[in-house]
Amino acid sequence: MDNTYLWWAILVMIFVNFTTRVLPFLLYRDRIPPAPIRFLEGYFPPVIMTILVFYSLKDIDLHTTPYGIYEISAVAVTIILHLIFKNFLLSIFAATLFYMGLKQGWFGI
Amino acid sequence: MAIIHLMKYNLEFKTALKHSIPVMMGYVVLGFAFGLLMSSYQYEWYWTLWMSLFIYAGALQFAAVGFFSAKLGLIDIAIASFFINIRQSFYGLSMLKKYAKSGWIKPYLIHTLTDETYAILTSIKISEKLSYRHYAIFLSALNQSYWVIGSVTGAFFGAAINFDTRGITFSLTALFIVLAIEQYKARKNITPFVVGAIASLVSMMLLGNNMLLGAILLSLAILFGLRGYMQKGNIDG
Numbered sequence: 001m002d003n004t005y006l007w008w009a010i011l012v013m014i015f016v017n018f019t020t021r022v023l024p025f026l027l028y029r030d031r032i033p034p035a036p037i038r039f040l041e042g043y044f045p046p047v048i049m050t051i052l053v054f055y056s057l058k059d060i061d062l063h064t065t066p067y068g069i070y071e072i073s074a075v076a077v078t079i080i081l082h083l084i085f086k087n088f089l090l091s092i093f094a095a096t097l098f099y100m101g102l103k104q105g106w107f108g109i
Numbered sequence: 110m111a112i113i114h115l116m117k118y119n120l121e122f123k124t125a126l127k128h129s130i131p132v133m134m135g136y137v138v139l140g141f142a143f144g145l146l147m148s149s150y151q152y153e154w155y156w157t158l159w160m161s162l163f164i165y166a167g168a169l170q171f172a173a174v175g176f177f178s179a180k181l182g183l184i185d186i187a188i189a190s191f192f193i194n195i196r197q198s199f200y201g202l203s204m205l206k207k208y209a210k211s212g213w214i215k216p217y218l219i220h221t222l223t224d225e226t227y228a229i230l231t232s233i234k235i236s237e238k239l240s241y242r243h244y245a246i247f248l249s250a251l252n253q254s255y256w257v258i259g260s261v262t263g264a265f266f267g268a269a270i271n272f273d274t275r276g277i278t279f280s281l282t283a284l285f286i287v288l289a290i291e292q293y294k295a296r297k298n299i300t301p302f303v304v305g306a307i308a309s310l311v312s313m314m315l316l317g318n319n320m321l322l323g324a325i326l327l328s329l330a331i332l333f334g335l336r337g338y339m340q341k342g343n344i345d346g
Contacts, residue, residue: 006152010164013160016187018220020197039336040329043332044196046289046293046301047308048192048193053282071279091287092283096279100279102276104275
């Protein structure tokens with residue numbers, strides 16, 4: 001692995017990530033944010049969360065066995081567990097174990 | 110110095126510790142998964158340490174593993190990082206007053222303003238007898254320590270034993286799904302999720318694996334297109 005590339009990539013992420021955190025403190029020290037920004041404040045988090053779900057699943061191969069069935073069932077398990085038990089740790093870990101099991105053939109399928 | 114502070118602000122520390130327990134469970138294990146993922150790609154443990162100390166953003170750190178293996182260009186990384194974490198700018202908006210008098214430590218408090226830390230700071234009220242500044246410092250530092258400890262442990266554990274990590278990245282998908290469900294519960298409005306899903310699918314069809322930025326830009330366009338309609342319906346704008 002090329003270490004120079006890694007250093008630069010991480011430095012860029014440190015800088016950009018801190019920028020996103022410090023931005024409002026720099027911009028709105030003593031004034032109220034304009035309406036479009038306040039509109040986004042409410043609607044953007046659910047939108048970005050949905051996009052990230054798709055983004056994290058973008059490598060699914062729908063054309064060969066098992067045609068994305070593993071991913072779709074693991075997504076369903078996550079949702080069902082979370083709706084029933086409302087415990088985000090349980091939902092995340094049980095679903096991840098379930099998916100790892102499917103991928104690694106723990107269940108004999 | 111730290112010890113003197115701990116004694117003088119014992120109550121603030123205890124309160125922060127109590128509030129941080131749920132975060133500890135999440136961060137240690139997710140951090141562990143991140144460290145394990147990093148070590149499964151043969152990165153030395155210190156890369157994990159630097160990232161958890163100085164980036165300290167779960168979604169971005171997981172996404173970073175993908176950036177590295179794709180050898181994504183620095184400008185692409187900057188743009189993707191910005192859009193993955195731009196939501197944090199909205200967190201800051203509600204911390205402007207609370208952090209106004211935090212003095213020299215303010216940059217650290219801003220640096221550690223993660224989803225979970227923000228959620229606790231904005232949803233749990235502490236007694237007015239306590240120093241909010243010290244409470245916030247302890248809570249932020251405790252939460253980050255869980256993330257750092259979890260991820261470095263994962264990096265070492267992964268390097269030490271041969272562990273089959275296939276499928277472990279699903280924890281990230283599950284995290285996003287759970288956060289999306291929580292956000293739905295808070296707002297009871299399906300529109301943003303539909304917008305996000307449509308934007309993702311269209312962007313995937315057009316751009317394939319490089320769909321992230323396209324999906325975000327497209328969803329912003331749809332959101333502003335629907336703004337009048339959405340603000341009429343519910344929630345404040």
